[in-house]
Amino acid sequence: MATFKLSSGYEMPQVGFGLWKVDNAVCADTVYNAIKAGYRLLDGASDYGNEVEAGEGVARAIKEGIVKREDLFIVSKLWNSFHDGDRVEPIVKRQLKDWGIDYFDLYVIHFPVALEWVDPAVRYPPGWHYDDAGKEIRLSKATIQETWTALESLVGKGLAKSIGVSNFQAQLLYDLLRYAKIRPATLQIEHHPYLVQADLLRLAKNEGITVTAYSSFGPASFEEFKMAHATELQPLFEVPTVKSLATKYNKSAGQILLRWATQRGLAVIPKTATPSRLKENLEVTGWDLEKADLDSITALDRGLRFNQPANYFPTELMWIFG
Numbered sequence: 128m129a130t131f132k133l134s135s136g137y138e139m140p141q142v143g144f145g146l147w148k149v150d151n152a153v154c155a156d157t158v159y160n161a162i163k164a165g166y167r168l169l170d171g172a173s174d175y176g177n178e179v180e181a182g183e184g185v186a187r188a189i190k191e192g193i194v195k196r197e198d199l200f201i202v203s204k205l206w207n208s209f210h211d212g213d214r215v216e217p218i219v220k221r222q223l224k225d226w227g228i229d230y231f232d233l234y235v236i237h238f239p240v241a242l243e244w245v246d247p248a249v250r251y252p253p254g255w256h257y258d259d260a261g262k263e264i265r266l267s268k269a270t271i272q273e274t275w276t277a278l279e280s281l282v283g284k285g286l287a288k289s290i291g292v293s294n295f296q297a298q299l300l301y302d303l304l305r306y307a308k309i310r311p312a313t314l315q316i317e318h319h320p321y322l323v324q325a326d327l328l329r330l331a332k333n334e335g336i337t338v339t340a341y342s343s344f345g346p347a348s349f350e351e352f353k354m355a356h357a358t359e360l361q362p363l364f365e366v367p368t369v370k371s372l373a374t375k376y377n378k379s380a381g382q383i384l385l386r387w388a389t390q391r392g393l394a395v396i397p398k399t400a401t402p403s404r405l406k407e408n409l410e411v412t413g414w415d416l417e418k419a420d421l422d423s424i425t426a427l428d429r430g431l432r433f434n435q436p437a438n439y440f441p442t443e444l445m446w447i448f449g
């Protein structure tokens with residue numbers, strides 16, 4: 128399996144399995160089946176609300192001797208309402224307990240926005256809103272420096288082997304790199320042919336930060352939210368450029384999209400609830416698209432972002448990518 132050597136010194140698989148929107152009822156089986164199919168990287172988060180079940184899938188795979196803990200690369204994320212420095216370690220310990228493991232291979236700041244702490248005993252995972260009714264957004268005063276310093280201490284305590292960020296853009300990365308004692312090993316970003324993020328990729332490369340693409344199939348992951356700009360767009364699987372490359376290379380459209388990303392030097396973490404796609408999504412390294420074909424996919428760029436709070440709920444309070 129293709130791997131990247133991170134700036135932390137650890138190896139990270141280039142292809143992993145994403146856990147967002149994996150239903151609790153099937154999550155343990157899904158994780159178990161993903162490991163059985165050959166996935167070694169699991170991309171979870173507090174916010175996905177399925178870390179207990181994901182851990183059950185891992186435990187079963189380990190119990191049956193399919194893998195050992197050290198064969199897996201388990202990723203999780205710090206939710207926005209735990210950015211205050213003193214809230215980080217307790218929530219990481221809770222998340223580790225949920226998974227049934229004693230360290231994360233990679234732990235990342237999920238979004239560069241700090242929200243007021245919500246007691247996990249009251250609501251967990253808390254989501255974007257402070258209140259149960261989902262109306263109030265309350266910001267915390269924690270800076271990214273405060274949160275990053277707390278993540279650095281996780282490494283010292285052995286709770287995370289590598290640390291990174293997600294949904295950060297160039298300006299904030301430049302700032303983080305000024306004070307980071309441990310540099311971010313990875314940056315996880317939305318990346319697909321409708322959002323190709325060329326400048327951000329260049330910056331990450333220059334700074335030795337490994338980039339992981341999320342939502343590699345673009346609108347496919349967002350149709351269920353009935354977002355107008357996701358449902359009205361031509362699905363990437365049906366775009367003629369992608370379809371004709373699938374025929375040319377005798378691969379599925381999904382594999383063309385993932386190989387475009389992996390050939391750009393990114394890690395990918397596709398999610399699927401469809402067993403037949405598990406294997407297909409894993410086989411996206413070790414064969415090449417010609418440069419002109421890569422460029423024809425890159426040319427589909429529209430600078431179109433799906434994963435931002437304003438697309439999930441009406442808000443005048445939360446404009447992370449403004």
Ligand SMILES: NC(=O)c1ccc[n+]([C@@H]2O[C@H](COP(=O)([O-])OP(=O)(O)OC[C@H]3O[C@@H](n4cnc5c(N)ncnc54)[C@H](OP(=O)(O)O)[C@@H]3O)[C@@H](O)[C@H]2O)c1
Binds near residue numbers: 144293316340364380
């Ligand atoms: N850091 C962040 O803020 C952030 C945000 C979003 C996602 N992520 C991470 O990235 C992972 C992947 O992103 P994502 O879940 O948004 O979406 P994704 O993997 O791009 O797309 C998932 C969708 O594509 C379908 N699909 C999967 N494989 C396919 C194939 N080979 N051909 C056709 N359709 C296929 C799935 O359908 P079926 O399930 O029905 O097969 C599902 O509807 C997440 O699970 C999560 O771990 C991180």
